Amino acid sequence: MNDKRLGRQTVALAHPPSVLSFSNIGGKFEGQGPLADFFDEISNDSFFGEKTWEKAESAMQKTVLQRALEKAELTPxxxxxxxxxxxxxxxIGSSFGLRDFRVPFYGLYGACSTMGESLSLASLLIDGGYADRAAALTSSHFCTAERQYRMPVPYGSQRTPTAQWTTTAAGCTILGSDGPGPYVTHVTCGRIVDKGITDANNMGAAMAPAAYDTLSAFFRDTGYKPADFDLILTGDLGELGHAIVRDFFQRDGVDMGPQFQDCGLLLYDRKHQDMHAGASGCGCSASVLNGYLLRKMREGKWKTILFAPTGALLSPTSSGQGESIPSICHAVRLSAVRE
Amino acid sequence: MNDKRLGRQTVALAHPPSVLSFSNIGGKFEGQGPLADFFDEISNDSFFGEKTWEKAESAMQKTVLQRALEKAELTPxxxxxxxxxxxxxxxIGSSFGLRDFRVPFYGLYGACSTMGESLSLASLLIDGGYADRAAALTSSHFCTAERQYRMPVPYGSQRTPTAQWTTTAAGCTILGSDGPGPYVTHVTCGRIVDKGITDANNMGAAMAPAAYDTLSAFFRDTGYKPADFDLILTGDLGELGHAIVRDFFQRDGVDMGPQFQDCGLLLYDRKHQDMHAGASGCGCSASVLNGYLLRKMREGKWKTILFAPTGALLSPTSSGQGESIPSICHAVRLSAVRE
Known part of the structure; x- marks a missing residue:
């Protein structure tokens, strides 16, 4: 056991990588929500100037990486x-969106945990001395996700009350070995957790045990308590899933406190925007992190954040074959200052 | 620039991780080919005891990881x-196949380059001191791939002469910080390359420029020459794609020599098994590496191998929208002895 490793799942980074820059982009509904001012760009055109929604999603990834590079005054x-x-x-959102940059690329699949997974691996590659700078990014698009996972949007299918709304957004963080912060101090790698939930319209409930598993591992491995954080954020558990995680911890005698929140519950106006159980999609936690969270951390509002997005590792094929929904959660601790 | 890094894309591992164990599994056709004796298990049942081909693919991943653990006398x-x-x-082959092991998991998407990508990241995590042991694995299944990318097998569609045959196989390597070898000494991370090829029945041609790009980077970064290797192996370029890479190097005045081969051309009997342009799929390079190649390296037949599988990062949706085929290649240098 190396001394960088705390417990089984957590790495304490010897030289915490710094956020160099961050960028996000959102669609029409994201621009009508309470975090509208924290987007670099809002597009009312769901095609983002492209001919298909899939190409639009690639365009979002291209845009956030390009803008994050500009903000950090870097080139590819x-x-x-x-x-x-x-x-x-x-x-294909990533491979087509990023093909023109000509940068060494490791493709990931972590579903809606991707922002956590990409930040984790980027941090490890930098801390390990394998990179000076790395970009972590992801996206989702309501119309590409509906077409692929449920029904094409023009069919006008009804949604269940537990259903979440796939965010049309992308977010990118560029990390470097040195910089102004915030800093990634810890990385907790999630395990696949499957408690047998089969309802693909209730992904929050399916993902909650994974969030609980990874957050528990983080607290166990590091000795931190929920009260040590200004914010603890899951990615897109939504109303139901988030409440389940809070309950799980309560059964352990752990009060997660009011600082325990969910990106999917922050992104839309729960009163005036009917998104049912909240936002979802890789782009949800990615755009909340790479706008609202990192900007407010830099402005001094929060000192430490635990960012823990979850992903549901199902496919329409697996659901069609009667399978349950395996999930995963990757957590990253961010600190405004070097500790 | 850290001194672990050679040039832009290559890392020379400070303490090369060792192969602890390896395992593979194949289907009926793999068991009729010239490498049949190098499989741990051949199943004549394309369902591998499961009810669907997708579940069969998950079962293959579960089996190779279980067997690799047993060979190394390890538990999850x-x-x-x-x-x-x-x-x-x-x-879903990975998430469902691996959910019961309860091991921290980073999900990857590198298409048929996945064995290279997973070995690369596992090596970096171990060399960086973030892990003592890590498993790298992947799979493919002819029937799941046909159903998803082309037509369900029972439709009996005809295949073009340039088409390759998706391997039904899986392979797993367990790496550790110390062990008997072979050792991963270098890792070259690929860039996405897209030269505008749009024929999804000619993926070898689409992937060839990516293989050339990564192999060129490796030679440039390390100073090694093709003649320094006992074997240089692409993953599943097939007959056409492999010849294109050889031509590219010839134009640069570089003779890749007879040791330049392709896993997809080794796996089947080109005379008696009609697989058209050769084998393909993540399971092709994974099963050739985790049987024939690593066993023969341990037996002393080869001292150094450059393993460079390529992946075509397309989807049926992107092809349907008239898109070309972005590709990537991740290379790993293996040495039988610590250098």
């Missing part, structure tokens, strides 16, 4: 790695 | 990470 040649993935079959 | 608790992915939508 300055990046040692890109780590990215998305929800689309064969992750 | 001894593994710090699993790195895996596959060709299926949302990578």
């Amino acid at each position: 040649e300055d990046l040692d790695y890109i780590l990215a993935g998305d929800l689309l079959n064969q992750c | 608790e001894d593994l710090d990470y699993i790195l895996a992915g596959d060709l299926l939508n949302q990578c």
Whole structure:
């Protein structure tokens, strides 16, 4: 056991990588929500100037990476790695969106945990001395996700009350070995957890045990308590899933407190925007992190954040074959200052 | 620039991780080919005892990981990470096949380059001190791939002469910080390359420029020449794609020599098995590596191998929208002895 490793799942980074820059982009509904001012760009055109929604999703990834590079005054040649993935079959949002940058690329599949997974691996590659700078990014698009996972949007299918709304958004963080912060101090790698939930319209409940598993591992491995954080954020558990995680911890005698929140519950106006159980999609936690969270951390509002997005590792084929929904959660601790 | 890094894309591992064990499994046709004796298990049942082909693919991943653990006399608790992915939508071959092991998991999507990508990241995590042991694995299944990418097998569609045959196989390598070898000494991370090929029945041609790009980077970064290797292996370029890479190098005045081969051309009997342009699929390079190649390296037949599988990052949706085929290649240098 190496001394960088705390317990089984957590790494304490010897030289915490710094956020160099971050960028996000959103669609029409994201621009009508309470975090509208924290987007670099809002597009009222769901096609983002492209001919198909899939190409639109690729355009979002291209845009956030380009803008994050500009903010950090970097060129693609300055990046040692890109780590990215998305929800689309064969992750075409990433491969087509990022093909023109000519940067060494590790493609990921972590469903809606991808922002956590990409940040984790980027941090490890930098801390390990394998990279000076790396970009972590992901995206989702309501219309590509509906077409692929449920029904094409023009069919006008009804949604169940437990259903969540796939965010049309992308987010990108560029990390470097040195910089102004925030800093990634810890990385907790999730395990696949499957408690037998089969309802693909209730992904929050399916993903809750994975969030509980990874957050528990983080607290166990590091000795931190929920009260040590200004914010603990799951990605897109939505109303139901988030409440389940809080209950799980309560049964352990752990009060997660009011600082325990969910990106999917922050992104839309729960009163005036009818998104049912909340936002979902890789782009949800990615766009909340790479706008609202990192900007407010830099402004001094929060000192430490535990960011723990979850992913549901199902496919329409697995659901069609009667399978349950395996899930995963990857957590990253962010600190505004070097500790 | 850290001194672990050679050039832009290659890392020379400070303490090369060792192969602890390896395992593979194949289907009926793999068992009729010239490498039949190098499989741990051949199943004549394309369902591998399951009810669907997708569940069969998951069963293959479960089996190879279980067997690799047994060979190394390890339990799942001894593994710090699993790195895996596959060709299926949302990578369900991996998430369902590996959910019961309860090992920290980073899901990857690199299409048929996944064995290279997973070995690369596992090596970096171990060399960086973030893991003592990690498993890298992937799979493919002829029937799941045909159903998803082309037509369900029972439809009996005709195949073009340039088409390749998706291997029904899986392979797993367990790496550790110390062990008997072979050792992973270098890792070259590929970039996405897209030269505008749109024929999804000629993936070898689409992937050839990616193989050329990564192999060129490896030679440039390390100073090695093709003649320094006993074997240089692409993954599943097939007859056409492999010849294109050889031509590319010839134009640069570089003779790749007879040691330049392709796993997809080794797996089947080109005379008596009509697989058209050769084998393909993540399971092709994975099963050739985790049987024939690693066993023969341990037996002393080859000292150094450059293993460079390629992946075509397309989807049926992207092809349907008239898109070309972005590709990637991840290379790993293996040495029988510590250098």
